[in-house]
Amino acid sequence: MAKPSDFRTLQVLDRFRPIITKTGADYDVLRLILRVKFQMDQRRVPTIMAGRSKSKENKEGNQYVRSLWLYALMGAIMVPFVVWDTGQFMLQMGILFGVLMFMIMTSMISDFSSVLLDIRDRNIILTKPVNARTVGMARAIHAGVYLVLLTGSVTAAPLIAGLVTHGIGFFLLFLLQIILISILILVSTSLIYLFMMRFLDGEKLKDMINMVQILLSVGIAIGYQFVIRSFDIIDFKVAFTPEWWQLLLPPLWYAAAYDWLFAGNGGVWIYTLTALAVVVPVICLIVYVKLMPSFELYLEKMAHSGQTSSRRRGKWDRMVAKLFSRSTEEQACFRLSASMMRDEREFKLKVYPSLGLSLVMPYIFWYTALQSSTWAEFRQSSFVYTLYIMLILLVTVVIMLRYSGQYKASWIFRAAPMSDENILYRGALKAFLSNIFIPVFLLNAAMFTWTFGLRILPDIAIILLTATALIPVSGKFMLQKPPFSQSFSVAQQSDGWYIFAALPVFALLWGAHVFFRSFSGGVWMYGVILIVANMLLWTLLYRVKKPAVKSAVVI
Numbered sequence: 001m002a003k004p005s006d007f008r009t010l011q012v013l014d015r016f017r018p019i020i021t022k023t024g025a026d027y028d029v030l031r032l033i034l035r036v037k038f039q040m041d042q043r044r045v046p047t048i049m050a051g052r053s054k055s056k057e058n059k060e061g062n063q064y065v066r067s068l069w070l071y072a073l074m075g076a077i078m079v080p081f082v083v084w085d086t087g088q089f090m091l092q093m094g095i096l097f098g099v100l101m102f103m104i105m106t107s108m109i110s111d112f113s114s115v116l117l118d119i120r121d122r123n124i125i126l127t128k129p130v131n132a133r134t135v136g137m138a139r140a141i142h143a144g145v146y147l148v149l150l151t152g153s154v155t156a157a158p159l160i161a162g163l164v165t166h167g168i169g170f171f172l173l174f175l176l177q178i179i180l181i182s183i184l185i186l187v188s189t190s191l192i193y194l195f196m197m198r199f200l201d202g203e204k205l206k207d208m209i210n211m212v213q214i215l216l217s218v219g220i221a222i223g224y225q226f227v228i229r230s231f232d233i234i235d236f237k238v239a240f241t242p243e244w245w246q247l248l249l250p251p252l253w254y255a256a257a258y259d260w261l262f263a264g265n266g267g268v269w270i271y272t273l274t275a276l277a278v279v280v281p282v283i284c285l286i287v288y289v290k291l292m293p294s295f296e297l298y299l300e301k302m303a304h305s306g307q308t309s310s311r312r313r314g315k316w317d318r319m320v321a322k323l324f325s326r327s328t329e330e331q332a333c334f335r336l337s338a339s340m341m342r343d344e345r346e347f348k349l350k351v352y353p354s355l356g357l358s359l360v361m362p363y364i365f366w367y368t369a370l371q372s373s374t375w376a377e378f379r380q381s382s383f384v385y386t387l388y389i390m391l392i393l394l395v396t397v398v399i400m401l402r403y404s405g406q407y408k409a410s411w412i413f414r415a416a417p418m419s420d421e422n423i424l425y426r427g428a429l430k431a432f433l434s435n436i437f438i439p440v441f442l443l444n445a446a447m448f449t450w451t452f453g454l455r456i457l458p459d460i461a462i463i464l465l466t467a468t469a470l471i472p473v474s475g476k477f478m479l480q481k482p483p484f485s486q487s488f489s490v491a492q493q494s495d496g497w498y499i500f501a502a503l504p505v506f507a508l509l510w511g512a513h514v515f516f517r518s519f520s521g522g523v524w525m526y527g528v529i530l531i532v533a534n535m536l537l538w539t540l541l542y543r544v545k546k547p548a549v550k551s552a553v554v555i
Contacts, residue, residue, distance in 0.1 A: 007038050009145050023289055025137040029130055033138040068153040074103065075154035082161040089258035090265075097181070097251035100154065104185055107150055115143045116190055119299060136292035144186055151182050170262065177254045177277065184250065184281040187288045194291060197298035246273070253277035324430045329418055333427025337401075338435050340484050346405040350488065351397050355440050358393035362386040362444065384448055384456045387463050388510050390441060394467055395502045397436060398474040401428055401483045410485035421482065422542040428483035429475045429542075433468060441467070458523045459513070465530035466509050472537045474502075 010031060013020075017027050081096040116139060125135055155178050163171040196208050246252050256273035259265045288295075317338045321331040341347060365386050370378055404410070413424060445460045478498060516522035 007035065009038065010035060013141070020137065023133065023137060024131070025134040026131065030134050030138045030141070033125065033130075033135070034142060037138070037142050068149060071103075071107075071150055071153040072156050076157045078155075078158045079161045082158045083165045089263045090252075090255050093258045094251050094255035096158065097177075097254045101181060101185070101251060103154055104147070104151055104181065105189075108147065108185055108189055115139070115146075116193065117299065132293040132296040136296045139296075140186070140190065140288075140292070144182070147182050147186055151178055166262065170258075173257060173261065177257070180277060180281045181250075181254065183285055187281070187284040190288055190295065191284060191291075194288075194295050194298065197295075247276065250277075250280075253280070320434050324434055325427065327423065330423045330427045330430075333418075333424045334431045337428040337431035337483060340404060340406075341431060341435060344405055346488055347400065347403070350403070351400050351436075354393050354396045355436065358390045358440060359444060361389050362448075365389075379452055384452050384459050385510055385513070387444060387448060387460065388506055390437075390444065390463075391467055391470065391502075391506050391509075392499060393440070394437060394470055395474055395478075395499050397432055398429070398471065399478050399498055401432065401475075401479060402481060402486045403488045404484035404486070405488060407485055407487045410482060413482045413485065424482055425475055425479060426538070426542045428479075429471050433471055437467065437471075438464075458527070459517070462513055462523060462527055462530065465527060465534060466513070469530055469534045469537055470505075472541045476541050 013031070013034070020030065021027050078096050078099055081092045081099075084092045118139070155174070159171060159174055159178075162174050253273045253276045256270045257277060260270050260274055317335045318331070320338070321334040325331045325334050341351075362383075366378070366383060369381070369383060373381070413421075418424065441464060445464075448456060448460065513526065516526035
C-alpha cells in the first residue's frame with residue numbers, strides 16, 4: 001500500500017513491479033532510491049527555468065514540473081504540421097518528428113546527462129548491499145520519468161490536434177511513437193556514454209563525454225535539415241525520393257508509418273523505415289538492460305581524475321597573451337580567461353555547439369544554391385557573404401562570458417590589485433578573439449578561399465575586421481558584470497533577444513560591405529575605416545586609467 005506522502009510517479013511505478021523485478025533489480029530498494037532522488041529534485045532548477053527570480057525558485061515543489069507549461073507552449077508550434085491537410089504525411093510528420101526529436105534531445109543533453117552520469121550518491125548507495133542492476137535501473141527510471149513528462153508536455157497539443165483532425169487511430173499511433181522515441185533517445189544516449197567509458201578514464205573520459213554532448217547538440221541541430229532535403233518539389237507537389245542515407249534519419253522512420261497507414265503508400269522502402277522505428281528502440285533497450293551493471297562499473301571511472309599536464313598550454317597562452325596584450329596585468333587576465341574557456345566543461349557545453357553550427361551553417365546555404373546552379377557558376381557567385389553568419393557566434397559567446405561553474409571564485413577579481421577593472425574585460429574579450437573566434441574563422445576562411453578563389457581575400461579581411469570591431473561593442477552592452485562571475489543557473493533565457501537585436505546590425509554591416517564593393521578601390525577604403533574603428537573601439541570603450549602617482553613620505 002502506497003503511503004499518502006508518496007510521489008504519484010512511484011504509485012504508478014508500483015504497477016510495473018513484476019516487470020522491473022524480472023530484470024534482476026530489487027524493487028523495494030529501487031523504490032527507496034527513487035523516492036530520495038525525487039525528494040532531492042525539489043531543489044533542482046531545469047535549464048528552461050533558469051534565470052527566474054529567487055522568490056519563485058524557493059517555492060515548494062518540483063521546479064521541473066512547474067516548467068512543463070513552457071514546454072507545452074513550445075510544443076504548440078508543431079500543431080500546424082498535424083492539421084496540415086495535404087495528404088503528404090511523409091513530409092509533414094517528418095518535419096514534426098525532426099523538430100520534436102531536436103527539442104527532446106537538446107533537453108536530454110542539458111538537463112538529464114548530469115542525471116545519467118551522477119556519481120555523487122555512489123559513496124552512500126554502493127556501501128550498502130545494493131546490486132549494480134538496481135542502481136542502474138533507478139538511474140534510468142529517474143531520467144526516464146522526467147523525459148516522459150517533458151515529451152508528454154511538448155506533444156500534448158499535437159496529440160489533441162491529431163485526435164480531433166485525424167481520429168483515434170492517428171492518436172494511438174502518435175502516442176506509441178512518442179514512447180518509442182523517448183526510449184530511443186534515453187537508451188541511445190546512455191549507450192554512447194557507456195561506449196566512451198569503456199575505453200577512457202579520468203579526465204580524458206570527462207573531456208570525451210563533453211565532446212560527445214557537443215557533437216550531439218550540433219548533429220541534431222543540423223540533422224533535421226536533411227529531413228526536408230529528402231523531398232523534391234515537382235510541379236508544386238512534394239515527392240519523397242528514397243535514398244540510402246535516409247535510413248540514418250529517425251524522423252523519417254516514424255513518418256513512414258503515417259504514409260503507409262493513412263496515405264496508402266506502401267513499398268519496400270516505407271516498410272523498412274517503419275520497421276526501423278520499432279526494432280531499433282527495442283534492440284537498444286534490450287542491450288542497455290543487459291549492459292546496465294557494466295554502466296555502473298565503468299561509471300566509477302568518473303570519480304577518478306587523472307593528472308593532466310598544462311605546461312605546453314601555459315607556454316602557448318603566455319606567447320599569445322604577449323602578442324595581444326601589452327601590460328602584464330592584461331596578460332594575466334588573458335591567460336585566466338583562456339584557461340576558463342578551454343578547461344571548464346560546463347562553459348564548453350554551452351558554447352562549443354555554437355562553434356560547430358557556425359562552421360557548418362554557411363555550407364547548408366551552399367547546398368541549397370548548388371541545387372539550382374553549376375559548380376562553375378557557384379564559384380563566381382557572391383556567396384562569400386554567407387561568412388557573415390559567423391558574427392552570430394560572436395554575440396552568442398560574448399553573452400556566455402558572464403557565466404562560469406566556478407563563479408564563487410570571482411571574489412579574486414575584487415581582491416586582485418588591478419589598476420582598472422577594464423583590464424579584466426579586455427583580457428577576456430581578447431582571449432575569446434584569439435582562442436575561439438579567429439581559429440574557427442580561419443577554418444572557414446580557408447574553405448571559402450579554396451572554393452571562390454583568391455579574389456575573395458579582401459572580402460574575408462573585411463569580415464574579420466568587422467568581427468573584431470564588434471567584439472568590444474558587444475562586450476560593452478552584454479558584460480555588465482566581470483566575466484565568469486555569474487552562475488549558469490541564472491543564465492537568462494531572454495538573453496536570446498540580444499541575437500535578434502543584433503541581426504539588423506549584421507544586415508547593415510553586410511550592406512555597407514556590398515556598397516563599398518560596388519566601386520573601384522571601395523574595399524580598401526572600407527578596410528581602412530574598419531582598422532581605424534577597431535583602434536578607437538578597443539581603446540575608448542575599455543580605456544584603462546593610469547594609476548595616480550603618489551609622492552613618497554619621508555619619515
